[in-house]
Amino acid sequence: MTLIDQDKIAYLANVLLIAYADKKISPRESAALEEIRKGIDAKKSHMTSAQKNVEGGSYILTKVGSFADQVRNLEDILFVALMDSDPDEQKEKLIDEFSKEIGIYKDQLDRLMSDTARRCDQADHSLACPACSTAIPTQSRFCPSCGAALTATESPAVQIGFEIPPQGYAIEFCVAL
Numbered sequence: 001m002t003l004i005d006q007d008k009i010a011y012l013a014n015v016l017l018i019a020y021a022d023k024k025i026s027p028r029e030s031a032a033l034e035e036i037r038k039g040i041d042a043k044k045s046h047m048t049s050a051q052k053n054v055e056g057g058s059y060i061l062t063k064v065g066s067f068a069d070q071v072r073n074l075e076d077i078l079f080v081a082l083m084d085s086d087p088d089e090q091k092e093k094l095i096d097e098f099s100k101e102i103g104i105y106k107d108q109l110d111r112l113m114s115d116t117a118r119r120c121d122q123a124d125h126s127l128a129c130p131a132c133s134t135a136i137p138t139q140s141r142f143c144p145s146c147g148a149a150l151t152a153t154e155s156p157a158v159q160i161g162f163e164i165p166p167q168g169y170a171i172e173f174c175v176a177l
């Protein structure tokens with residue numbers, strides 16, 4: 001995949017928009033985001049820029065690159081959406097919107113969904129520590145390598161101001177990217 005910097009930022013912002021839809025990023029989502037970032041060869045600074053765009057509150061899903069890139073983007077969006085549990089209404093709405101935008105039909109989307117569910121199962125067994133990227137067993141509460149807390153309640157959550165008009169709220173972002 002050869003995306004220019006701007007595309008990488010938009011690609012990540014699309015994924016982040018879904019990840020933020022329930023107002024919190026779990027450690028599992030953080031690990032997935034990290035995997036996605038590396039998958040498109042994006043720098044941490046790209047992720048930071050994507051984060052800023054989404055935090056601005058007015059970011060909307062944006063098509064990036066070729067059709068193949070867009071499908072991959074959708075797959076990564078699904079990956080994050082399915083990471084914790086079944087996507088909620090807000091996430092589903094965004095996924096539907098994005099699928100329509102790039103011309104993916106419902107049956108194709110369903111197929112991508114089931115492929116992605118399998119990918120999540122595999123990721124379960126090979127989660128990377130969001131802090132140091134060491135592969136860690138899913139059920140670990142702490143990273144065996146760097147000691148970072150991996151459960152939502154014990155993570156050193158960083159508050160970031162993520163305002164969505166009209167009612168603002170802060171989300172918890174559990175990892176410094």
Ligand SMILES: [Zn+2]
Pocket residue numbers: 129130131132133134143144145146147148
């Ligand atoms: Zn670690």
